[in-house]
Amino acid sequence: MSRVVTTYHQRVAQEKRALIVAAATALFLESGYDRTSLALIAERSGVSRATLFKQFPSKAALFDAIVTESWSTADEGETPPAGNVVDGLGTIGRRYAELLSRPQMTDLFRIVIAELPRFPELAHAQFSHGKMPYFESVRGYLLAEHEAGTVRIEDVDVAATQFLGMISNYVFWPKLLVPDWEVSAVRIAQVVDEAVKTIAARYGATGASGE
Incomplete structure (x- = not known):
């Protein structure tokens, strides 16, 4: 049972990560890298700030993820x-x-x-x-x-x-x-x-x- 729960949480985390990356990419294009805050990205992606900061502690780390993906x-x-x-x-x-x-x-x-x-x-x-x-x-x-x-x-x-x-x-x-x-x-x-x-x-x- 615990393995099923772990898999579920991993899938949810991956889905939220994808939402964050997509929102950040769109905002960087619309408003520029400098004028886009992590708080705004969290709002656009529909996740909490805590969730965003847990996955990406900085805007630079988020951009690195965009590049890698x-x-x-x-x-x-x-x-x-x-x-x-x-x-x-x-x-x-x-x-x-x-x-x-x-x-x-x-x-x-x-x-x-x-x-x-x-x-x-x-x-x-x-x-x-x-x-x-x-x-x-x-x-x-x-x-x-x-x-x-x-x-x-x-x-x-x-x-x-x-x-x-x-x-x-x-x-x-x-x-x-x-x-x-x-x-x-x-x-x-x-x-x-x-x-x-x-x-x-x-x-x-x-x-x-x-x-």
């Missing part, structure tokens, strides 16, 4: 195993495109850009807690493929940047600047496939699996 992959899948760079990059590319297509990702970047002059620490949080961990996971995958002999890459930082950039430059950045920018699922799949083919053609080892 925005950059979390939809399926929380593990990094693909090395051995077939086409299949592996295809999986990573589809996850990345899905990630960039979420409204909360666009919201996050808009908050950071708007508040950058006064709150550079927000950009640092976005970079260190969001973008870099994700980049490192892709970098690590390419390094594993290099060590497995499926690709030959002298600079994995450049290769990872090339791959992610080919996807984000079509799927994400226009959407950030043009609110009504829409890309169909079919087109996104084509963009990912072409990015995979480009990396495989550039770095694939002769006779390696996946070429």
